[in-house]
Amino acid sequence: MRKQRFRIAMLAFISFMLTINCATDCRTLVDAAQSESTEESTHFAQLRDALTNKILTFEPEELRMLGGSEVAGHLKDWSPRAINEQVALCREGLKQLKVVEVSNATERLDREVLSAHLTYLEYYYGQYHGELGNLQISAYPYDVIQYELQRFATNKRDVTSARDHFGAIEGILRRLPSHLKQQQSNLTAGLKLRQPDREILAVLIKRIGSQDIQDSIRGGLKQIAEDLESPKIQSVLSASQREVLLHLLQTADMAYARHANFLKTKLMPRAKDSWSLGKDEYKRRFSLVYGDQVVLDQLVTEAQTELQRVRETMVSLAHELRPKLSLTQTLEELRKKHAATEQELLTAYEQVQKKIDDGMTKRLGLPVGAARYLSAPLGVSVSPATNWPAPLLSPGPGIVLVDTSPSGLIDNALVDLSWIAAHEGNPGHAAQSLLFQSAFKEGRTPLCRFLNVPDEVGYVRGNWYAMANIEGWAFYTERLLLASGLLTSEERLAALTGQALRAARVVADVRMHTGVWSRIDAAAYLERNAGISANAAKGQAYRYSGIPLQAVSYYLGARQFEELYKTYHARYGDDFYRQSLSLGPVPPRLIGEYLSSRQN
Numbered sequence: 001m002r003k004q005r006f007r008i009a010m011l012a013f014i015s016f017m018l019t020i021n022c023a024t025d026c027r028t029l030v031d032a033a034q035s036e037s038t039e040e041s042t043h044f045a046q047l048r049d050a051l052t053n054k055i056l057t058f059e060p061e062e063l064r065m066l067g068g069s070e071v072a073g074h075l076k077d078w079s080p081r082a083i084n085e086q087v088a089l090c091r092e093g094l095k096q097l098k099v100v101e102v103s104n105a106t107e108r109l110d111r112e113v114l115s116a117h118l119t120y121l122e123y124y125y126g127q128y129h130g131e132l133g134n135l136q137i138s139a140y141p142y143d144v145i146q147y148e149l150q151r152f153a154t155n156k157r158d159v160t161s162a163r164d165h166f167g168a169i170e171g172i173l174r175r176l177p178s179h180l181k182q183q184q185s186n187l188t189a190g191l192k193l194r195q196p197d198r199e200i201l202a203v204l205i206k207r208i209g210s211q212d213i214q215d216s217i218r219g220g221l222k223q224i225a226e227d228l229e230s231p232k233i234q235s236v237l238s239a240s241q242r243e244v245l246l247h248l249l250q251t252a253d254m255a256y257a258r259h260a261n262f263l264k265t266k267l268m269p270r271a272k273d274s275w276s277l278g279k280d281e282y283k284r285r286f287s288l289v290y291g292d293q294v295v296l297d298q299l300v301t302e303a304q305t306e307l308q309r310v311r312e313t314m315v316s317l318a319h320e321l322r323p324k325l326s327l328t329q330t331l332e333e334l335r336k337k338h339a340a341t342e343q344e345l346l347t348a349y350e351q352v353q354k355k356i357d358d359g360m361t362k363r364l365g366l367p368v369g370a371a372r373y374l375s376a377p378l379g380v381s382v383s384p385a386t387n388w389p390a391p392l393l394s395p396g397p398g399i400v401l402v403d404t405s406p407s408g409l410i411d412n413a414l415v416d417l418s419w420i421a422a423h424e425g426n427p428g429h430a431a432q433s434l435l436f437q438s439a440f441k442e443g444r445t446p447l448c449r450f451l452n453v454p455d456e457v458g459y460v461r462g463n464w465y466a467m468a469n470i471e472g473w474a475f476y477t478e479r480l481l482l483a484s485g486l487l488t489s490e491e492r493l494a495a496l497t498g499q500a501l502r503a504a505r506v507v508a509d510v511r512m513h514t515g516v517w518s519r520i521d522a523a524a525y526l527e528r529n530a531g532i533s534a535n536a537a538k539g540q541a542y543r544y545s546g547i548p549l550q551a552v553s554y555y556l557g558a559r560q561f562e563e564l565y566k567t568y569h570a571r572y573g574d575d576f577y578r579q580s581l582s583l584g585p586v587p588p589r590l591i592g593e594y595l596s597s598r599q600n
Helices: 002-034 043-057 060-066 080-099 105-126 136-154 159-190 198-208 217-227 239-270 279-290 296-321 327-334 342-361 406-411 414-424 429-441 455-461 467-482 489-513 519-529 534-546 552-581 588-599
Strands: 371-375 385-388 398-402
Touching: 043 060, 043 080, 043 105, 060 136, 060 455, 080 105, 105 279, 105 455, 105 588, 136 159, 136 198, 136 217, 136 239, 136 398, 136 455, 159 239, 198 217, 198 239, 198 534, 217 239, 279 552, 296 327, 296 489, 296 552, 327 489, 342 371, 342 398, 342 406, 342 414, 342 467, 371 429, 385 414, 385 429, 398 429, 414 429, 414 467, 414 489, 429 467, 429 552, 467 489, 467 552, 467 588, 489 519, 489 534, 489 552, 519 534, 552 588
Parallel strands: 371 398
Antiparallel strands: 385 398
16 A cells, blocks of 8 residues: 555656656747747736647647657556546636637637637547547657657757667657557557548558558567667767667557557457448538638638639640640659659759749748758658758758659659649748747747747647648648749649649548548549549548548638738739748638737
């Protein structure tokens, strides 16, 4: 009994210290945002920052990805007790926000941001019980480990930052077995609410895989263990540090092996071919994420109309380029041209980026030179390129990781580089990230506006609140590129395929999750209308089925940025884009409300 009381006391102390560390790291981030602010703190500002800190004590991985270091290695507590505490926090926070007085447009914006975030979390954890059937949580620790490895691979190779990343990995590995044990309890409880989707479960089991499968989770853990003896890691970690990591990797591998067996024996027999959210749930979550102003049926109709217009333009342009070939044949021919080597591809991206910066980014009043193109590290899945922004406290160039493997060289067809560069680099994600970082560090944009920004968090919670801004902006820049006159006819045709896909995926996502279409139906629609292959269409349909609502953020956000430009550009002139983006990754609809109220 005495040992049990001592153990309970120690667990309470550890939990208390975790809260202190999280709060300290939150305060560090908040203080950084306020360090250059001369405006006297108000009651609302104090409430805003206190709620932000409390939210992040429950989300240590998100805090880490935003730049916090003291929570390195901590994983979210998914126990019923912790989830209930988080729901209570959300409800109390919403009550406080309803009665607090705000004095200006900036405070109204922050209150809207926090209210929307807390409302979604309260619903997801409190009513929907999303964590009880969420298979993504099983892979989450490994995904966070990969995040740290990618930061290590793309950061400066100094000993301090390297040990910081590997210290985080050590902490995650220590907590991983208990994390998976809690996940099994949640998934078992979740069977009372719903049956898991058979295909998503099968993919997770396959992803965990074995040590012999290189691109599986267990294969990845084995690869990390082997890489510990590489000269690069030996130069920053001592032999004893590497030995500790090796032991923890082996323990994590056994934990994942047990977890895969649990999924096979306990969940798979109860699984069924049903993954759709259902019409009512989809509409409810769509409203929580994107707001009540968007009418779902109207959005689908508009996307279909745009898709038809884009398709007609593509067919006409393809006929001009290759009169004897179909649209599909023309695209296949154009995409046969690709770089022969890694360096040739990276150089081609840099040249294309300079052309866009000189011809468009400068004209938009956005920072040039904000994109740096690097080969994706071994084991990092990139298709064909992706932006990799630095955390808020580490301003620097936006890194674009490019797949330069033999298959990646083929996927990065030369005709596609311009629209990919505009989206992932400048004036898309790279310029956007730089403005976010600058606004935060200069105290113009509080931390609450950056909640739920990391993709890893969005995948787990299904909350794509910030994506209408982030992905919507990047897709909007593709449209600006199409209108810029910088593209050749071949490049224009390739860029139009991106427009077609983003419109088609709106229709596919909505119809799949409201129970109208199957994955097969959605894949057929995408292949027929988005100019992609059958295999690519199948992969896209599976992606949308597993992460509902994310796919619509591109099209919806771009459309909202277009509306903002039409309404406010005349008032703000050439500084419109910089001012809009410097507000942080808040939904475009809230940017409009802020700009409108500031003028009144």
